[in-house]
Amino acid sequence: MWWKDLRATLSQRINVEGISSLASVLVKDQHLALPHVLVPDIRYIDWGELQRRGFKGVVFDKDNTITVPYSLTIWDPLDASIERCKSVFGNDIAVFSNSAGLFEYDHDDSKARALEKTIGIKVIRHRVKKPAGTAEEIEKHFGCKSSQLVMVGDRPFTDIVYGNQNGFLTVLTKPLSLAEEPFIVRQHQGKKDSE
Numbered sequence: 224m225w226w227k228d229l230r231a232t233l234s235q236r237i238n239v240e241g242i243s244s245l246a247s248v249l250v251k252d253q254h255l256a257l258p259h260v261l262v263p264d265i266r267y268i269d270w271g272e273l274q275r276r277g278f279k280g281v282v283f284d285k286d287n288t289i290t291v292p293y294s295l296t297i298w299d300p301l302d303a304s305i306e307r308c309k310s311v312f313g314n315d316i317a318v319f320s321n322s323a324g325l326f327e328y329d330h331d332d333s334k335a336r337a338l339e340k341t342i343g344i345k346v347i348r349h350r351v352k353k354p355a356g357t358a359e360e361i362e363k364h365f366g367c368k369s370s371q372l373v374m375v376g377d378r379p380f381t382d383i384v385y386g387n388q389n390g391f392l393t394v395l396t397k398p399l400s401l402a403e404e405p406f407i408v409r410q411h412q413g414k415k416d417s418e
């Protein structure tokens with residue numbers, strides 16, 4: 224079992240399909256990494272307006288888009304926006320992640336199940352890492368074409384390339400952590416301390 228976990232961890236860090244897709248995007252399809260909309264984070268997305276414009280549902284990347292990496296809970300400051308999204312789109316919301324729900328990384332399905340339990344959003348199970356793969360699993364879940372769905376993520380060459388290649392409306396957020404992670408942890412800690 225440890226080998227599977229190690230392999231899953233390594234392959235999450237070294238995204239081979241991602242690197243090869245990245246190479247092809249860098250060479251000939253740079254426009255695929257350009258989102259339709261760019262926002263600092265999901266609080267800047269007007270869910271009601273997207274619905275009025277005919278979109279049927281929303282697909283979120285997980286790490287650095289709605290949770291801090293490896294966390295199974297929504298990053299606190301985004302809670303209200305997620306609730307608003309749920310009130311607008313009902314059950315037509317899902318997570319499509321290269322960690323939870325990706326068979327290679329989450330081989331016993333435990334991360335997807337734990338995440339669904341804590342955030343109350345369906346996690347789509349899939350076998351091919353973004354940006355490779357089709358929208359088949361997502362379209363099956365939503366029962367509509369990907370062109371009627373919104374893909375929200377923090378990585379241009381993963382989430383946005385995947386979304387554009389498959390016909391979604393793509394929304395790029397800034398990553399919640401990365402360089403800012405200590406800041407987020409500090410902010411989170413500060414909030415807790417003041418409670």
Ligand SMILES: [Mg+2]
Nearest residue numbers: 284286287377
């Ligand atoms: Mg991400």
